[in-house]
Amino acid sequence: MSVVSVDGRIATRRPRYRLRRNLTEAAAVALALVLLVWTLAPIYNMVMVALETHGDVFTSNIWPAHPTLKGFWVVLTESYWYLQYFWHQFGNSLYIGAATTSITLLVGSLASFSIGRMRLKNGWLVSNAALLTYVIPASFLAIPFYSIMIKYGLANNLWAVIFAEVTFATPYAIFIFQQYGVSIPIELDEAARIDGASPVQVYLRIYLPLMAPALVAVGTYALLLAWNEYLYQFMLLSSVRSMTVPVALAQFLNSDEAPWNYMMATAIIYAIPPVAIYYAFRRRMTAGLTMGGVKG
C-alpha cells in the first residue's frame, strides 16, 4: 500500500517539477536576451556608424544602408584633416602605455619587496599611503596636479601624463604584489641569504621570477589604465603632435561638423588593442582583481 502511495506522489510531482524547470529556463533565456541587447546596443551603434557613409549617418536607418569600410581606410591612411597625425597620436598612446607599465612594475615591486620581504620597519606607512591614493578619486586631484606640472615645466609633455598614470597605478600594484607575495615561502629568501646573496640578488633571482603571474596581472592593469585614461591626457597635452588618441577623438566631438563615421572608425581602431589584451589576459586580470575576495 505504502509503495503505491509513494509511487503515486512521485508520478504527480514529476510533471509539475518539469514545468517549473522549463519555466525557470524560459525566464533565464529571456533575461539573457535582454542582457544581450542592453550590452551590445552601444557597441552595435559604434560599428554601424563606422560602416556608414557620411550621408547615411543622418538618416533614420537602424542598419548601414550602404556598408563600406571607407571610414576605416580614411583613418588608417590619415586622409582627413582631423586625422592628419593619427599614427603619431597612436604612437604617443603606446609610448605612454609602455612607460607607465614598466615604471609601475619597477616602483611597485621594489616597494613591495622592501615592505613585504625585507620587513622594513614602519613599512605599513607605505602601504597606507598606497591605500589612501587608491581611494582618492583621480579627477579630484586634477586641478592642482595640472598647476604643479606647469611649475615643473612639464606642460604639454608626455612625461607629465606618464607620472600621473604611474601615480594612480602603483597603489594597486603594491596591493596585488603584497597579497601575492604572502604565498611565496619566505624560507626561499632566507636560504638565499644564508648562501650569501645580497638583497638585490634576492630581488632579481628569487622575488621577480616567482612573482611572474602577479607582474602580468599588474602590467596588464597599468597598460589598460594608461591607454584608456582621458582626463589627465586632455589637461596635460594640448598640441596635436603631443596628443594621444582619446584626446584627439574628443576634440573631434567638439568640432562643428562632426564626421561621425570617421570618428567611430577611429574609436573602434583605438578600442581593439585593449579589448584584445583584456580577453587574452582575462583570467589573470580577474584573478588579480578578486585575489583578496576569494582567498582566505
Added chain:
Amino acid sequence: MSSTTFEAARALSAPSLSLPRRRLWRGGLQGSEFTWAIAFVVPYAAVFVAFVVYPVLYGLWMGHNPQLYTELFSDPIYLRTVVNTVIYLGIGVNLKMFGALLLSGFFMRRSWWTKGLLLIYVLPWAVPALPTFISIHWMLNGEWGLLNNTLWDLFHINGPGWLDTSRWLALGSVIATHIWKWMPFWTVILLAGRMAIPQELYDAADVDGATGLKRFAYVTFPLLANLYLICTLLSTIFTLGEFNEVYFVTGGGPALSTHVLATLGIRDAFQVARPDLGVATVMSALPLMIPLVIILMRKLRTTEVQL
C-alpha cells in the same frame, strides 16, 4: 581545500586578523641591508610625495579662501550640481550594485550558454570608456540616434531628445550609462565572492529545507554582506570622481543642468579659467568623502578584500 574555502567565507563575512608578522632577519635589518630596504622604498615614496602629497597640499592652499565657498553656495548651478551628484550616487550606485548582486546569482548557473553570455556581458568593462560614451551620446540623439530610430521602427513612438530637452531624461541617461559601463565589473567581483561560499553550506541548508529565497536570505546574503558593503562604498568613491560619463554623454547639458561635482570643477578651472573655484567645488565633496575614506581604509585593511 574545504578548509581554505571556509576561511574564504569567514574572510568575506567577518573581518579576519592579518597573519602574524615574521621577521626575516632576526634582530632587524642591519647596516647595508637596511640601506637597501630604504633604497627600494625611495622611488615609491618620491612618487607619493611629488604627485600626491604636494598636489593635495597645493589644492588645499588653492581652496582655502572661505569667500570661494560663499560664492559657490550662492550659485544656483552649483546647488543643482550637488543635487545631481547625490542622485547620481544614490540611485546610480545602488541600482548598479543591486543588479550586480542579482546577476552574479544568474551567472552561477552552470550551462554552456551562460558562460558564453558572461564573456559578452563583460564587454562594456573591457572596451575603453571614451569610444562607448561617444557612441551612447550619438545613440541617444533625438533626431538621428539609434534608440529613437528603433523606437519608431518597432512601435511607431516618437522618442524624445534624450540629452537636450529635459534635465531628468539627461540625468537618467547618465545613470543608465553608468550602470551599463560598471555593472559587469561588480558582477564579476560578486560572482567570485559567491563562488567562495562552500557548497557544503548549501547542502546543509537543503537538508534543512531551505530553498530559493530562503537560501539567499540565510546563506548567500549573510556571507556576501561584507563584500557587498565594501564594494558599494568603494564604488561610491569611484563614482564621485567619475568625470567621463557626464562629460561625454550630456556634456553637463542641457543648460548646465546635469553637471556633477567632478565635471563642474574641471569646467570652472579650464573653461571659466577659475582654478581656485574649481578646487573649491571639488573640495566641497570632502564632508562626504572623508568619512567614506576612513571607513574604507579600515575595512580594506582588516578584511583583505582587494579590488
